[in-house]
Amino acid sequence: MIVLGIETSCDETAAAVIDFREGDWTLLSEVVSSQVALHREYGGVVPELASREHLTNLPLVVDEALNSAGISFEDIEGVGATRGPGLKGCLLMGYCYAKGISLAHDVPFLGVNHIEGHILAPMLDNPELTFPYLCLVVSGGHTEIVEVYGVGSYKLVARTIDDAAGEAFDKSAHLLGFPYPGGAALSRLGDTCESSRFSLPKVMREQEGFSFSGLKTAISLLLKKQGEIDHETKAELAFTIQGSIVDALLFKLKGALNTSSLKTVALTGGVSANRRLRAEVEKLRVPVYFPRMDHCMDNGAMIAFAAAHRFARGESTPLDTEVFGRWPVEELA
Ligand code: KG4
Numbered sequence: 525m526i527v528l529g530i531e532t533s534c535d536e537t538a539a540a541v542i543d544f545r546e547g548d549w550t551l552l553s554e555v556v557s558s559q560v561a562l563h564r565e566y567g568g569v570v571p572e573l574a575s576r577e578h579l580t581n582l583p584l585v586v587d588e589a590l591n592s593a594g595i596s597f598e599d600i601e602g603v604g605a606t607r608g609p610g611l612k613g614c615l616l617m618g619y620c621y622a623k624g625i626s627l628a629h630d631v632p633f634l635g636v637n638h639i640e641g642h643i644l645a646p647m648l649d650n651p652e653l654t655f656p657y658l659c660l661v662v663s664g665g666h667t668e669i670v671e672v673y674g675v676g677s678y679k680l681v682a683r684t685i686d687d688a689a690g691e692a693f694d695k696s697a698h699l700l701g702f703p704y705p706g707g708a709a710l711s712r713l714g715d716t717c718e719s720s721r722f723s724l725p726k727v728m729r730e731q732e733g734f735s736f737s738g739l740k741t742a743i744s745l746l747l748k749k750q751g752e753i754d755h756e757t758k759a760e761l762a763f764t765i766q767g768s769i770v771d772a773l774l775f776k777l778k779g780a781l782n783t784s785s786l787k788t789v790a791l792t793g794g795v796s797a798n799r800r801l802r803a804e805v806e807k808l809r810v811p812v813y814f815p816r817m818d819h820c821m822d823n824g825a826m827i828a829f830a831a832a833h834r835f836a837r838g839e840s841t842p843l844d845t846e847v848f849g850r851w852p853v854e855e856l857a
């Protein structure tokens with residue numbers, strides 16, 4: 525079955541085409557148009573600008589995805605789009621565009637949960653990964669550990685009560701003077717060091733779930749104490765900050781592994797592209813899977829893949845449905 529997937533939940537306009545059969549799939553094409561440059565001068569995503577930009581980009585991104593897959597609209601057998609969670613105005617653009625395609629070409633439509641897309645992304649790139657697995661979702665908007673028993677069968681183990689891991693990276697990066705979203709740049713600079721003069725308190729040891737507020741305060745105090753910093757000092761601070769976020773994520777993941785009966789781990793979401801996190805998780809004595817680097821970040825391939833799984837189960841979403849700003853993954857069936 526040829527499925528077109530569309531993602532517009534935040535600041536990436538993305539589309540992908542997958543040829544899907546259960547246990548056997550080929551990604552035929554994918555296109556991601558990032559709006560990072562547009563939002564940079566505001567220091568974060570401006571929802572109104574983002575949704576207008578999606579509207580402009582969507583026809584181009586979808587056409588390019590179809591062209592590079594070597595197919596036309598007539599060849600699509602199902603169309604999926606992110607229904608939530610995300611920025612409502614942004615979601616509506618991709619959701620309505622996909623409904624239009626469904627209506628015009630008489631193909632089934634599917635509203636995809638964005639987190640389900642992330643959760644299935646490690647499988648998309650590692651067909652040998654099978655259910656069940658323990659999934660650490662670490663993105664710009666979400667940080668949670670989920671037991672994944674199958675499509676739509678998710679048990680929440682832990683979730684952040686404040687910031688997401690990506691936000692912790694980006695806010696620290698902002699304090700260090702990196703332009704938005706500085707998470708990846710902060711880690712690249714941190715990776716140039718092998719040690720640091722600085723240290724941060726161990727966090728998240730007591731409470732259940734994730735919380736980055738203590739770490740955020742500690743980082744901001746540490747940086748205030750330094751005043752003006754040279755490049756060397758900035759690199760060492762980046763090394764320490766990255767280390768403490770990775771340490772906190774690892775602590776929670778190890779705890780979940782101890783209590784869960786599941787002993788296969790998958791990481792996903794933007795922060796799973798972090799090399800230090802990947803290296804540390806690789807050291808756990810269990811099988812570990814990651815999406816391809818570009819499938820850690822928001823993309824259309826994971827949405828096409830999740831939609832295809834649900835089409836294969838005979839599901840579709842009625843066209844008279846709304847998007848969801850909030851849509852916890854454990855509520856899916
Ligand atoms: O999954 P994603 O593309 O979007 C959301 O669904 O939120 O994740 C984006 C987040 C941003 O906060 C970004 O700074 C972070 O992932 N990120 C990284 C790295 N690459 C992206 N954080 C740490 N290290 C990286 N290498």
Ligand code: ZN
Pocket residue numbers: 638642663664793794821822
């Ligand atoms: Zn995401």
